[in-house]
Amino acid sequence: MTSPPEEIIVECPNCKRWYEAWHRPSINRLIDNFSDEFIEKASTAICPYCNCKAALGIWLTNSVEQITIRVPQARFRRKSDRPLYALTLDHIDPTCRLSIMKVIRSITNLGLSDVKELLEHLPQILIEDRDQKKLESLKTTLEAAGAQVTIDYSSNQ
Structure with missing residues (x-):
């Protein structure tokens, strides 16, 4: 069969x-x-x-x-499985570094030193989630703070 x-x-x-x-x-x-x-x-x-x-x-x-x-x-x-999306921080405007750090800390609950280290090694995946609308909202917040962000299928499915 x-x-x-x-x-x-x-x-x-x-x-x-x-x-x-x-x-x-x-x-x-x-x-x-x-x-x-x-x-x-x-x-x-x-x-x-x-x-x-x-x-x-x-x-x-x-x-x-x-x-x-x-x-x-x-x-x-x-196809019936919901995809896992990744919110990736690609680039930041150096003049807006502090405001971007505040947004990242509120999103990820990382400490200040962890966020500083994360920003030194871009691009970085910030969040992986199955809710694309939630990630779109976070992307808008980060872009308003001066970051360049992309949402894509995660490589860790």
Whole structure:
């Protein structure tokens, strides 16, 4: 028996952008008698941005031979899972350093020395959260204080 396909979100190993794809986690090779071409198509995704092919992984059950697909392995998650967003501090205006430090301390509950050290090594992820609206609000607050901030999918999903 073959598992049904599920919609997933894939991070391209080449350009690091996220895109939607379909994935079939397992195939029973002997019962369904799939060709090697079908198995390769079912276990890879093609990035719509850079056209690179990425391996998603597939479990072949009852297979008599080993199939090797030589493409980079991609990270992916189910589309139904809520994404984890990261609020990244990219750059600060040196003239607004004090006001930015106050905002960061109120957001992160870090001490003064920790915030100073954080500002010396930019870019830095300040917060990871599943609530994108909350991060948009924090981004607006930081930008008003003089910081350059981005929100993106977290690399630690």
